[in-house]
Amino acid sequence: MYxxxxxxxxxxxxxxxxxxxxxxxxxxxxxxxxxxxxxxLSLLPEEDTNPAxxxxxxxxxxxxDRVICSQNRSELLLCAPxxxxxxxxxxxxxx
Amino acid sequence: MKxxxxxxxxxxxxxxxxxxxxxxxxxxxxxxxxxxxxHNCFITLTPEQALHRAEGLQQRIKEAESPLYGVPTALKDxxxxxxxxxxxxxxxxxxxxxxxxxxxxxxxxxAGTVSIGKTNMDEFAMGSTSETSFYGPVINPxxxxxxxxxxxxxxxxxVASEIVSFALGSDTGGxxxxxxxxxxxxxxxxxxxxxxxxxxxxxxxxxxQIGPLCKDAADCAAVLDTIQMYDRHDSTSIQDNYGNxxxxxxxxxxxxxxxxxxxxxxxGLDETIRNAVLAVAEVLRSRGASVKExxxxxxxxxxxxxxxxxxxxxxxxxxxxxxxxxGLRSKEYTDLNDMYCKTRTHGFGSEVKRRILLGTFAxxxxxxxxxxxxxxxxxxxxxxxxxxxxxSFDLLLTPVSPSTAPKLGSxxxxxxxxxxxxxxxxxxxxxxxxxxxxPCGFDSxxxxxxxxxxxxxxxxGIALNAAHAFQLETDFHKRRCxx
Numbered sequence: 063m064y065x066x067x068x069x070x071x072x073x074x075x076x077x078x079x080x081x082x083x084x085x086x087x088x089x090x091x092x093x094x095x096x097x098x099x100x101x102x103l104s105l106l107p108e109e110d111t112n113p114a115x116x117x118x119x120x121x122x123x124x125x126x127d128r129v130i131c132s133q134n135r136s137e138l139l140l141c142a143p144x145x146x147x148x149x150x151x152x153x154x155x156x157x
Numbered sequence: 158m159k160x161x162x163x164x165x166x167x168x169x170x171x172x173x174x175x176x177x178x179x180x181x182x183x184x185x186x187x188x189x190x191x192x193x194x195x196h197n198c199f200i201t202l203t204p205e206q207a208l209h210r211a212e213g214l215q216q217r218i219k220e221a222e223s224p225l226y227g228v229p230t231a232l233k234d235x236x237x238x239x240x241x242x243x244x245x246x247x248x249x250x251x252x253x254x255x256x257x258x259x260x261x262x263x264x265x266x267x268a269g270t271v272s273i274g275k276t277n278m279d280e281f282a283m284g285s286t287s288e289t290s291f292y293g294p295v296i297n298p299x300x301x302x303x304x305x306x307x308x309x310x311x312x313x314x315x316v317a318s319e320i321v322s323f324a325l326g327s328d329t330g331g332x333x334x335x336x337x338x339x340x341x342x343x344x345x346x347x348x349x350x351x352x353x354x355x356x357x358x359x360x361x362x363x364x365x366q367i368g369p370l371c372k373d374a375a376d377c378a379a380v381l382d383t384i385q386m387y388d389r390h391d392s393t394s395i396q397d398n399y400g401n402x403x404x405x406x407x408x409x410x411x412x413x414x415x416x417x418x419x420x421x422x423x424x425g426l427d428e429t430i431r432n433a434v435l436a437v438a439e440v441l442r443s444r445g446a447s448v449k450e451x452x453x454x455x456x457x458x459x460x461x462x463x464x465x466x467x468x469x470x471x472x473x474x475x476x477x478x479x480x481x482x483x484g485l486r487s488k489e490y491t492d493l494n495d496m497y498c499k500t501r502t503h504g505f506g507s508e509v510k511r512r513i514l515l516g517t518f519a520x521x522x523x524x525x526x527x528x529x530x531x532x533x534x535x536x537x538x539x540x541x542x543x544x545x546x547x548x549s550f551d552l553l554l555t556p557v558s559p560s561t562a563p564k565l566g567s568x569x570x571x572x573x574x575x576x577x578x579x580x581x582x583x584x585x586x587x588x589x590x591x592x593x594x595x596p597c598g599f600d601s602x603x604x605x606x607x608x609x610x611x612x613x614x615x616x617x618g619i620a621l622n623a624a625h626a627f628q629l630e631t632d633f634h635k636r637r638c639x640x
Contacts, residue, residue: 063524070514077472077517078479078494079510080502092511093518095573100461103531106538113533114540116363116393117349117589118614123392137256143486150481153493 063101065094161186162319163637166228166376169322173218173227180218180227184211184271187229190320191273196296196305198315200234201242202274211271224379224403226269231315231324234275235282236367237356238262245358246290247280249504250484259356260391261325261367261384268383273321276311280506281475282327282360284308285335285575286568289508294565297339299604299638303562306336312370313340317638323371323380329360330463331557331582333368334594338557338607341596343624343634344370345377348615349589350395352381353388361470362393364463364586373634374595374624378402381617397615405618408626411445413619416550418453421581426559433598433606434556440630441554441623451549455542458535459584464576465519465532466587471509472516478504511572539587543613551619553611555581557594561604581609591617595624596633605633 070090074081081089135148144151161183164172172178188204207229214227221227232238235245237255239262244250258266265272279289287295287310295310297303298318305314309326313336316324326333328346337344346368357367369380385399415438422431438448480486480500487499505513519529546553558578568575585592590611597608608627612620628634 063527065518069518073514073517073521076521077510077513078476078497078501079505079513080498081510085507085510089511089514092572093515096464096515096576097518097528099573099576100465100528102458102461103465103528103535106458106531106535111534111537113530114537115533117536117540117587118393118395120393123389125389133256138482141253141256141483143480143484152481153490153496155493 063097065090065097162190164322165372166225166322167379169228170225174221180215180271181208181211183227184208184229184273187273187321190318194318194320196298196314196318197277197293198295198311198318198320199231199274200244200246200277200292200311203241203272207271207273214269214271221269223268223383225383227271228323229271229273229321230265231274231276231312231321232262232272233278233309233312233324233326235278235327235358236262236325237358238272238275241275243275243358244291245281246278246292247504247506247509248291248485249478249500253483257356260353260388262356264384264386276315276324278311279308280509281358281471282308282329282332283471283508283512285331285578286563287311287336288565288569289506291506296565297562299341300562300602302564303604304339304565306339306562308332309370310336313337313342316340316342316370316372319637323369323376325367326370327357327365327367328586329364329467330579330586333370334557334582334592334607334609335579337370337594339562339605341605341634341636341638342370343373343377343593343595344368345381345593345617345621346585346591347381347385347617348591350393351385351397351399351615353386353391353394355388355390359474361467362474363470364467373628374621375403375406377593378406378621402618402621406622406625408622408629410441410623410626413441413446413552413623414550415441415446415448416546416553417448417450418456418546418553418555419450420453420456421555426556427561427600429598429600430556430559430561430606434554434608437597437608437627438554440627444626444630451546453542453546455535455539456580456584459539459587460576460580462532462535462539463579463583463587464515465528466536468512468516469519469529470516472513472520475509475513508572536587539584543588543590547613552623555609555611557581557607557609561600561606585611590614591620593620593624595627596636598633
């Protein structure tokens with residue numbers, strides 16, 4: 063599997079990361095080395111093994127359908143970089 | 158002062174209950190050492206809160222029930238503490254102060270412990286040397302030219318340098334066990350689902366577990382008894398009977414069947430480490446355990462499977478850091494998408510970016526089947542291999558790491574070398590099993606060596622009891638680093 067500049071560019075777009083020229087070169091080489099090693103996975107026998115999502119079989123958890131307060135609004139807004147006192151504020155998204 | 162700091166957590170609590178020491182006295186001693194710390198163990202110290210709490214606990218000492226009442230501790234900085242800065246050692250979490258505390262924090266508080274601060278770590282727990290922190294690397298108290306291991310290096314160094322007698326870390330691929338090994342401590346990763354992840358800032362949700370780093374197995378048992386509990390806030394939490402680990406430490410290992418997987422002792426393992434770990438088997442054999450070698454064929458796929466899965470989950474978990482609800486927001490941007498990109502680009506360090514990109518690759522259309530799905534199949538096969546092993550054995554004995562603590566800076570430019578050092582520990586996280594690290598020797602430069610005991614599902618008690626038996630016969634765990 064060859065990690066081209068185009069593949070890295072696509073990955074960085076998906077990851078919402080901007081990479082400098084220097085970073086692109088370095089990361090291309092590093093990811094190539096790592097992914098070459100990951101090829102070991104292809105050496106595993108071609109069995110009909112179900113992929114394991116969980117180490118422990120998940121069990122659905124139910125509770126009574128009651129409305130309970132989860133977090134205090136003003137405390138949550140205190141964490142945010144920009145608010146209008148009621149909500150988080152972000153750059154306009156829709157014209 | 159020297160006597161206070163040398164005590165284990167249980168010894169300290171005993172002295173407090175006997176009124177030989179007061180809680181404000183031991184807390185002050187811990188804070189004084191923390192303030193003089195030369196190993197960069199802490200990102201945030203909370204002296205006022207700690208001393209205020211210590212005074213309150215001392216007044217209520219007659220109500221003390223927990224065996225850890227009054228004991229100072231420290232928390233890895235990916236564990237949320239309400240109102241106290243929690244950074245994950247990352248610029249992107251800036252001065253984030255969570256609006257809630259992790260469940261483990263509440264449990265330790267209910268038990269009467271005193272947190273003195275938040276410990277340094279690899280950024281977002283991604284690393285094996287505690288060098289990727291935005292706040293600078295942690296230094297190994299045993300050798301100032303070496304890393305303490307990672308990612309819970311700050312917690313390990315804080316206990317090893319006797320600032321606190323125990324600390325909490327988190328373990329996704331070995332991040333409690335490996336720094337415990339590199340710092341001469343006893344540390345345990347519990348069975349997945351037995352310690353709540355509510356309030357643990359996620360790296361890889363199917364692998365992360367909080368665990369203690371302590372001076373001995375008894376302290377580990379006491380801490381686990383306190384923090385293992387069903388938690389309805391964590392959908393992966395397991396209902397079980399918890400709280401009997403300390404009481405069940407007898408040191409009796411007669412008839413214990415110990416397996417030694419030969420692949421863990423193969424080429425690449427330092428000879429001194431091999432000999433020290435195999436010597437553990439002899440000590441346990443002398444106490445009545447049986448020891449037998451066997452083959453464990455899934456070790457070679459552990460690192461590819463672990464890193465594909467961990468990075469894939471990390472790429473999803475870290476998508477939330479976008480400058481909207483908490484943490485850093487870049488000052489200059491043109492639109493929303495640009496705000497996301499600039500915030501993340503300026504906020505994350507290089508190792509985090511590398512793992513996000515690797516994880517994004519694994520989950521991308523066209524590569525998903527060959528990498529991520531294959532990794533999940535390897536995970537299933539690893540679980541099956543361990544299940545089969547535990548039909549013949551009660552415990553598995555392995556090294557923790559192929560080498561002792563690495564020199565600072567030696568791994569940063571070689572990510573694959575750093576990843577491969579997790580081989581013996583990460584394989585256990587894939588199966589969700591409990592495993593612990595305990596000191597079993599020293600190399601020629603006096604750096605600690607750790608042995609790993611892997612137990613079956615919910616078998617923490619078996620591992621802890623075997624470690625306790627070993628620590629009754631030896632004193633590796635009692636050696637303190639030169640300070």
